[in-house]
Amino acid sequence: MRYINFEFIILKMRILITGFTGFVSEYFLEYLNTVEKNCEVLGLARTHPSFDVSNFDNLKIKFHKIDLLNKQEVENIIQNFKPSYILHLASVSSVAQSWLTPYDSFVNNTNIFLNIIEQIRVSKLQCRILSVGSSEEYGEVAEHQLPLTEDSKIVALSPYAVARISQEMLSKIYADGYNMDIVMTRSFNHIGARQKDKFVISSFAKQLVQLSKTSSTRKKITTGNLNIVRDFLDVRDVVKAYYLLLKKGTKGEVYNICSGKGTLLKDIIQTMSSTLDLEIEVELNPTLVRPNENKKIIGSYNKINSHLGWEPTVTIENSLKSIIEYWQDKLA
């Protein structure tokens, strides 16, 4: 007679989230809380989150303050937590800032990522990693190349783009060469309530809401070039895509995360002004105009759609409305 031991292993999702304090992370937690039960989350960031981690009933969240450049600390964290998933959101993601501090841009994008994947490699942990990249990797884009697909040409035109392309090359080599479970994105512009006002749409919305509260007759807003078209995706759709890619993306593949639609910045100002019943003047601030800026950027989400069925669900009007409501609330 033989005794057989059945071991029941409960496969809990143990997810490490870097850049935990950021805009995208909070939305990701909100979504995760609706789709997962019994999920352990370890958040990493350089500063404490401003949101309350006890808000999410289905998640058991811990936070650890860390500089991801500290290789030894990254090792300790990963050894102790043993994540089954990593959502790598940490980044110094401003192109303009990368021109001011190119060294910091490189190491705080590429090297922090390398510290993480190298630790997963040497510790032989089974872990799915989502490497978040950027549409900036596409560099100069001619109109006839639109919409951009994952096969479009990659050219670095800023220190930030160099860092992101390097990160993606490392991802690819670690996935193909070491059989590591890494999936990559090239994420286009995100928008949504709570986004910092250093980002263009949030900055516009904040200025417009402020103007709507003044009695001044001359209502003026300061902007960069408004005759450019960008592909804006609501952060609520972004985090759904990230979750899907973590769960079902194909190892070693890169996916555009975008709306597939181009919107003129001028039209966004127009829509938001109408919502607020505002008549405004626009003043161009030359320091906000980037040299050699692409006129038009639109991505194709065909790949993630055909692989995983993902598609955007939030309209731009809905996004803009929620952004305005956020600033109205915040500035009340």
Added chain:
Amino acid sequence: MRYINFEFIILKMRILITGFTGFVSEYFLEYLNTVEKNCEVLGLARTHPSFDVSNFDNLKIKFHKIDLLNKQEVENIIQNFKPSYILHLASVSSVAQSWLTPYDSFVNNTNIFLNIIEQIRVSKLQCRILSVGSSEEYGEVAEHQLPLTEDSKIVALSPYAVARISQEMLSKIYADGYNMDIVMTRSFNHIGARQKDKFVISSFAKQLVQLSKTSSTRKKITTGNLNIVRDFLDVRDVVKAYYLLLKKGTKGEVYNICSGKGTLLKDIIQTMSSTLDLEIEVELNPTLVRPNENKKIIGSYNKINSHLGWEPTVTIENSLKSIIEYWQDKLA
């Protein structure tokens, strides 16, 4: 009446050489000694050079032991020496090694280079930098794409290639975006006397010279795949190209450094065996066969030839002869 002060400035070449202890560096010094007078050299490396720095009459050479990953020390060195030229030879240049230690390969190629160029940028020193890259940046090469030109496609197929492509992207951004005086190379296989026997041709030569000294009837040498074609350039031609690029290369441009000729590894063994009057057996060591190795790699030196008139002067036969003589001398 006005007095005019004439200030006579003697423009001395002050050259910083990283990877100073290496094979290429010593040949560069030999060449520099024949073409420059009154030249100050600061050599940097992790280990002391094995050659005598007082051998070079026209050069005033100092050496400093340093780990180029130490950003603070790099700053101090550059601030004190104030180089007018930097020849950046330091590298962990083995593809095979990069698969074993991808983290070290990345930081000891890309980050050490970033430390240097960032310091030149922030200190606003007028300095011409030669960034040495690799033919490995071309990745997988189909025969119809030969010879490889600087416009050929770049694909990273190893951690080493990732590091070199990242270095080149950084060079381009620092040159174009910050107007820094950086010239880049993609250097193909170097050969020459004194090269370490971890490199293929030097390893063959050493084994053959050893066999020529034995009385054994079965003379066997162990190799990887010999049916591959590579573009080998004599190190004496390499250093002339580097000197020319430092003096006259075009800022922001990348140049192939190669012979323009393909040589079958089997033929190299044949030539060296004949020189030594040897009949040998070849034994394949599977661990030396790289997966997905390119069958044939040949570069075009048309660009550096048309810009600067450089062309190879040392024949492969002459190179092989000097390598054999080196090992005969060394193993005597």
